[in-house]
Amino acid sequence: MVDIAALRALISVRDHGSIVAAAEALDFTPSAVSQQIKKLERTSRVPMLERVGRTVILTERGRLLAERGQVLLADLEQVESLAAGGTEDLRGSLRLASFSTATAGIVAPLVARLRSTAPDLEVVVIESDPRETVSVIQRGGADLGIVHDWTGLQLDVPGSLERRPLMDDVADVLLHRDHPLAGRDSVSASELLADRWITTLAGTICHEWLMHMFALHGERPDTRYFDGAYGTHVAMVDRGAAVALVPRLGRPVLPESVVAVPVTDPSPRRSVSAVWRASTAENPARRHVEQQLLHVVS
Template structure:
């Protein structure tokens, strides 16, 4: 505790000498590559971000940005100051989540980013439990693919991410982030009741070579997982429809137009004419977990929300 207070005093001294908002602007420009991109992330106008940079240059007495064509680059001193700024901002975040927070009373605002089916199957129930409790914690949610979720949490745009990692498509987690796996989510083949495979106890990849598919968009992790099923067979799936919403996939299967690979987590009830068939050799499994910056490990809000998600993921209905 004494060490934390010493760090807090040091940060307060630095913040008195150099405006903390200006440091945030500089680190945002370094992370996102331009003043415009930084302004979008910070929620300010490009002019406001430029003013923060000018204030920083006035306080330090040296230029931190230089023009390069239509864009800007950080100067050598600007890069050094941005690296210093990241450390200060990380220390400040950690202090806010520990020394300045009441561990018994989670409060404040928490930004969560999660993939769509986790929003339905995990985050939705978590929000329901928060709403029925006396916790003074405000949670906002954004639906994103796991890679975007990791990037948003890594850059400080979100506080906690709910992500998945297919057994065939690894998800890269930066070193300054913490990852905890919550549960496994199995994906099944969905076919129309009239389909020849509807009566099978299970199917293997070789059984699916000549099917017409609906898939999540190019580049999405679930799309890559579908492609990987056929990789060892020297084929690619015949994808006729690309759509990000698994509810649409189910609706198209209900029309006997395509087949689909749909995870169980957050999956709505299937129509009477849609049949679920397990896929084996290999079974299609994705691991579902939560990520946050290590500086937020002791945050009462993070701990509370993570605990709720852990309970929900471990319940018999998941």
């Protein structure tokens, strides 16, 4: 019989391209992942992996096993969810992946609420960018994710995941109070071309939206500083070193020297959603957390 843990390890290696990356995703050691793969190879008597340069890829047998195995794991998860569907006893653990501002603005009050509505449910929170969250949910590294996409910059959510809209959010430009535009009711993106910007890391959706916003005017912003923490963005604006585009959701309290001004043409808007694997649709813990999410954002 095929070992389920070994099957998960094989699928993770396929998805991440190396044993080390697969181990990190599964929260195992590389040695443990290697042992799981060897277990599959002993069972099937054929190699599962082959090395190509510094990476490993699955052999044809390994690829077929991973494809069929992913379907099997989804079916098994659905059976487990149905088996637990009638219980009102919310126990065990639930892993939730979320981007940072949603963690501050949504997940923090959610966790506080769950302490009274499901005190025996252990919630583990993981910070990740929306694209990584989709991948984490898809491979079973988390049970529920909170993601966002911007108007005109859509997040690709595969058919194996279900999605539920939670709320809309808006980003403002943060300016030092001495900035010439700080007293305005709103500013156009084209009026901010002369400024130096601090932004999130390249490759994140928020960074791509900033590029997209200026690309609509045929321009690129002068990005000098890159940091994933919006608290750092506020500090840079506070010192007059840069301007920043910061969402309202989860935004820290601004110092007196920093002014938030709405942006137009285009307006930076994003849609926040919850995602989960379709195979966990009947999981009582996931359904309960989803219901509590709706209470938090309503």
